[in-house]
Amino acid sequence: MMHLPTLKQTKEFLQDNKKTIFGTALALVLLYALAIAYTLFSDDKVEEIKKIDPGTGLELQLITDTEYKALLEDAVRFDFYVENTEGYAFTNFNLLEAVLLSPNVYEAIDSVEPIVATDEIEAMEEGDIPANYMIDVDTDYDTSELHITVGTGDEAKNEAIATVLYKAMQEGTIPFFENKSIYLLSEPHVVQLDKGPEQTNETGSTSMLLYLVMGAGLFIAGLFLGMLLGFFRLFFKKEITDVFNYRMSDDDTVLDLSHTTATAQEAALAHGIQHPAAARKLVLSEQPLPTDVQKLLEQMEGTPYVFAQSVLSADPLLSFDEVIIVSRKNGTTKDWYKNQRTLLENYATPIKIILV
Numbered sequence: 001m002m003h004l005p006t007l008k009q010t011k012e013f014l015q016d017n018k019k020t021i022f023g024t025a026l027a028l029v030l031l032y033a034l035a036i037a038y039t040l041f042s043d044d045k046v047e048e049i050k051k052i053d054p055g056t057g058l059e060l061q062l063i064t065d066t067e068y069k070a071l072l073e074d075a076v077r078f079d080f081y082v083e084n085t086e087g088y089a090f091t092n093f094n095l096l097e098a099v100l101l102s103p104n105v106y107e108a109i110d111s112v113e114p115i116v117a118t119d120e121i122e123a124m125e126e127g128d129i130p131a132n133y134m135i136d137v138d139t140d141y142d143t144s145e146l147h148i149t150v151g152t153g154d155e156a157k158n159e160a161i162a163t164v165l166y167k168a169m170q171e172g173t174i175p176f177f178e179n180k181s182i183y184l185l186s187e188p189h190v191v192q193l194d195k196g197p198e199q200t201n202e203t204g205s206t207s208m209l210l211y212l213v214m215g216a217g218l219f220i221a222g223l224f225l226g227m228l229l230g231f232f233r234l235f236f237k238k239e240i241t242d243v244f245n246y247r248m249s250d251d252d253t254v255l256d257l258s259h260t261t262a263t264a265q266e267a268a269l270a271h272g273i274q275h276p277a278a279a280r281k282l283v284l285s286e287q288p289l290p291t292d293v294q295k296l297l298e299q300m301e302g303t304p305y306v307f308a309q310s311v312l313s314a315d316p317l318l319s320f321d322e323v324i325i326v327s328r329k330n331g332t333t334k335d336w337y338k339n340q341r342t343l344l345e346n347y348a349t350p351i352k353i354i355l356v
Contacts, residue, residue, distance in 0.1 A: 025222030
């Protein structure tokens with residue numbers, strides 16, 4: 001019958017595997033700390049990152065939340081409606097935004113109103129405002145009405161750019177609109193926005209307390225993972241461990257002395273080998289028995305002992321009243337024990353296993 005481990009066995013398991021348990025937890029926390037450090041470093045350098053928008057071929061720059069809010073100040077918008085050649089509303093605002101950010105349109109805007117940053121947008125590289133933050137196109141799904149919003153942080157600049165776009169659509173100078181019908185619903189006008197041109201790619205900052213809480217949770221999870229690894233290690237270790245099953249017969253006697261103190265263990269081991277009295281006993285151990293134990297047994301009269309490290313070392317002509325196998329946890333190998341049990345099948349002798 002299987003029994004749940006005792007508190008003492010649990011403590012010994014934790015003691016035996018403390019390097020694995022704490023090593024796993026610390027390794028996870030270290031990896032987490034490195035990941036957080038890399039993330040924070042990347043966020044600090046976000047304005048230096050450059051990407052190319054595949055839709056427009058223009059360089060995308062990442063800006064901070066402060067800069068993004070500055071772009072929304074005194075944004076300018078105008079509204080319009082577009083029909084395709086079949087007379088249906090054209091509402092693909094993502095495509096329209098890509099068109100308005102295309103190099104030709106961007107150059108037309110820049111030739112009239114140079115796209116440079118205001119004082120609030122200090123971190124922009126060389127003062128350029130990323131085009132994908134400057135112009136935004138969205139739609140009202142109920143009416144299919146489209147909106148173009150310009151935000152640079154400067155009202156006069158916003159109005160000038162919006163006017164360039166408004167006139168280009170009015171005069172049909174943007175090739176994309178040649179086969180479409182455009183209805184301009186409002187002239188450029190100032191709007192106050194909470195959310196405006198293209199959402200910033202920068203994520204919000206996470207508090208240090210949250211990082212610490214997550215790190216503590218990861219450490220606890222690492223402890224449990226370490227325990228699991230330690231448990232599996234017991235099965236795959238070549239030496240005998242707590243989960244090894246010694247019994248190969250219902251007649252086996254197992255005496256577990258592994259939890260006794262070192263001083264008491266020697267006396268208990270000698271007593272376990274001596275009792276019960278017999279004419280001759282074979283004592284097997286992969287490692288030689290401690291000298292003190294052998295001397296203690298030799299002082300006991302009336303019971304001759306044969307000490308061996310293998311059944312093959314014993315005289316095959318001798319018969320034994322009892323065979324005793326002394327096994328050391330994390331010392332005796334599983335292969336040695338199984339090999340001895342195979343050889344002992346030739347002996348019709350009671351077998352006692354003493355664990356130390």
